[in-house]
Amino acid sequence: MRMQSLDVVIVGAGPAGIGMALELNKIAGLDYCILERDRIGESFRRWPAQTRLITPSFFSNPFGLADLNAVDATSSPAILAGAEHLSGAQYADYLNAIADAAKLPIACGCKVQQVNPDPDGGFHLVTEHGELFTEFLIWACGEYQFPDLKPFPGAKWCQHYAQIEDWQILENGPYVVIGGYESGLDSAINLVKLGHHVRLLVRRQTWDLPDIYDPSQVLSPYTRERLREIESNDLLEIIFDANVVEVTHKDDRGFRVHAADGRHWDVQQPPILGTGFLNGGGARQIKDLWMWDDDGRIILSDFDESIYTPGLFLVGPQVRHDERIYCFIYKFRQRFARVARQIAQHLQLDIEWIEGSHDGVWGPFGNSECCEGCEC
Ligand SMILES: Cc1cc2nc3c(=O)[nH]c(=O)nc-3n(C[C@H](O)[C@H](O)[C@H](O)COP(=O)(O)OP(=O)(O)OC[C@H]3O[C@@H](n4cnc5c(N)ncnc54)[C@H](O)[C@@H]3O)c2cc1C
Numbered sequence: 558m559r560m561q562s563l564d565v566v567i568v569g570a571g572p573a574g575i576g577m578a579l580e581l582n583k584i585a586g587l588d589y590c591i592l593e594r595d596r597i598g599e600s601f602r603r604w605p606a607q608t609r610l611i612t613p614s615f616f617s618n619p620f621g622l623a624d625l626n627a628v629d630a631t632s633s634p635a636i637l638a639g640a641e642h643l644s645g646a647q648y649a650d651y652l653n654a655i656a657d658a659a660k661l662p663i664a665c666g667c668k669v670q671q672v673n674p675d676p677d678g679g680f681h682l683v684t685e686h687g688e689l690f691t692e693f694l695i696w697a698c699g700e701y702q703f704p705d706l707k708p709f710p711g712a713k714w715c716q717h718y719a720q721i722e723d724w725q726i727l728e729n730g731p732y733v734v735i736g737g738y739e740s741g742l743d744s745a746i747n748l749v750k751l752g753h754h755v756r757l758l759v760r761r762q763t764w765d766l767p768d769i770y771d772p773s774q775v776l777s778p779y780t781r782e783r784l785r786e787i788e789s790n791d792l793l794e795i796i797f798d799a800n801v802v803e804v805t806h807k808d809d810r811g812f813r814v815h816a817a818d819g820r821h822w823d824v825q826q827p828p829i830l831g832t833g834f835l836n837g838g839g840a841r842q843i844k845d846l847w848m849w850d851d852d853g854r855i856i857l858s859d860f861d862e863s864i865y866t867p868g869l870f871l872v873g874p875q876v877r878h879d880e881r882i883y884c885f886i887y888k889f890r891q892r893f894a895r896v897a898r899q900i901a902q903h904l905q906l907d908i909e910w911i912e913g914s915h916d917g918v919w920g921p922f923g924n925s926e927c928c929e930g931c932e933c
Contacts, residue, residue, distance in 0.1 A: 561689040564904060565589035566682060568669045569697035569839065570597045572886050573873035575652050576628030577695055578661045580893040584901045592684060594668035597656050598649030600701035606723040607747045609642035610634075611739060611777040612885060625887045628655065642779065672843045674866055693900050695870045698839025708832045711804035714812055717830040718744055730754050733814055733828040735801050738763045739780055741831025746783050748829075749792045756822055758799035758814065773882040796822075804828055838875050847871075860899040861892055868903075870896045 565581060567574045570593035581589050596602065612625045614635035624633040626643065632655055634640075638647040656663055664686070671683035672694065680694045704719040706712060718740040721727075730753030734744045737759030745757045764776040764784065776784070787793050800817040807813070811825035835841055836853030848856045848864040854877055856864050861876055863869040874884035876892055883889040901907070 566691040574697035580897040598652040601645035601649040604645030700834040700838030736831030
C-alpha cells in the first residue's frame with residue numbers, strides 16, 4: 558500500500574494550527590492537512606469554567622485593526638461570542654466556526670505519536686490511524702496540555718491549575734495558591750469570589766512593575782483590575798518573596814508548604830499550583846528535533862524553522878526571538894505569514910498570494926469591504 562504524501566502537515570488545531578492553516582490556504586496548489594489528537598480548540602475546552610481570555614476582544618476589523626484574539630485579519634471572536642473576555646468554550650467555538658467556514662482539512666482524534674525525519678528530506682509521521690509522509694511539518698501543539706507537575710519536591714500533593722475543571726466543585730478552603738502570575742492570580746481571584754480564604758504565595762511580584770510594558774512579563778490590566786477588586790478583602794492574604802521549595806504531606810495535618818527562607822504554611826486542602834507549564838510545552842514530544850538553549854527554550858531560525866531539522870517549523874506561544882516572547886495570540890499570529898512564505902518559496906509556489914491576497918479567507922468582512930452604513 559502506498560503511504561499518503563502531503564506538502565505540509567500541521568500538528569495541533571488550537572489557534573496556532575488554525576491560524577497557520579488560514580495562511581497556508583493562500584498558497585495556490587498546496588496540499589496540506591491538520592492532525593489534532595482530540596478536538597479543535599481542545600486546550601480551551603479544558604480551561605476552568607470561570608477562566609476568561611485576559612486580552613479583550615473587540616470588533617475593529619472594518620477600520621483595519623484585527624481583533625486581538627483573532628487568528629486572522631478578518632474574523633472576530635468578539636462578534637461570534639458577543640463577548641469581550643471570552644470563556645475557553647466560547648473561544649473553542651470560535652475556532653470551530655473558523656475551521657468550518659474555511660473548510661480546513663482537519664483530522665480530529667488523530668494523535669501524532671512519532672516523527673521520523675527522512676535522510677533525504679521530509680518526515681514520516683506515525684499517527685493513531687496509520688502513517689503518512691510530509692515534505693514540511695509545522696508543530697503547533699501549545700503548552701496548556703503540558704503543565705509542569707514537578708516544579709519542586711512534593712508537588713505531587715498539589716493540584717495544578719491546568720487540572721481544575723471548575724472552581725465551584727472544590728471543597729471548602731482555606732487554600733494555598735503558589736504562583737504570582739496569571740494562573741496563580743486567576744486561581745486566587747476565583748477562590749476568593751467563591752468565599753474561600755486564600756493565602757497566595759508570590760515569589761516575584763508581577764504587578765506595579767515600573768518600565769515593563771510587555772504582558773508576557775507583567776500582569777495584564779484585566780487581572781490587575783480583578784485583583785484590585787479583592788485586594789482589600791479579608792479572605793485574601795498575599796505573601797511576597799515566598800520561594801516555595803517543597804510540599805510535604807502528613808495524613809492528619811494535611812499539607813505543609815516550605816519556603817527557601819525557612820517559613821512554612823499548613824493547609825488541609827491540596828495546594829494549588831499556578832507555577833506554569835513545561836519549557837517548550839508540546840514541542841517536547843519531539844524534543845530531539847530542536848536545538849534547546851541553557852534555559853530550556855527552543856532556538857529557531859529567523860523563519861521559525863528548527864536549527865537541527867530543516868523543514869520543521871514551530872508556531873505558537875513557545876516561539877521566542879531574543880527578548881521577544883510571542884506567547885499571546887496577537888503576538889504569535891504575526892509569525893504565520895513568515896512560515897508560509899518560507900514553505901512556498903521552498904516548493905516554488907506563488908508567494909504573491911500570501912503577500913497580496915486575502916481571497917479564500919473567511920471573515921464577516923473581506924479585506925476591501927466595510928461594514929454597512931460605514932462612511933470610511
Ligand atoms: C488561563 C490562560 C489564559 C490565557 N489567556 C490568553 C489571552 O487572554 N490571550 C492570549 O492571546 N493568550 C492567552 N493564553 C495563552 C493561549 O491560550 C495560548 O497561547 C494558546 O492556546 C496557544 O495556542 P496553540 O494553538 O499553540 O496551543 P493549544 O491551544 O494548546 O493547541 C494545541 C493543540 O495541539 C494538540 N496536540 C498536542 N499534541 C498533539 C499530538 N501529538 N498530535 C496531535 N495533536 C496534538 C492539542 O490537543 C491541542 O488541541 C492563555 C493561557 C492560559 C493558560
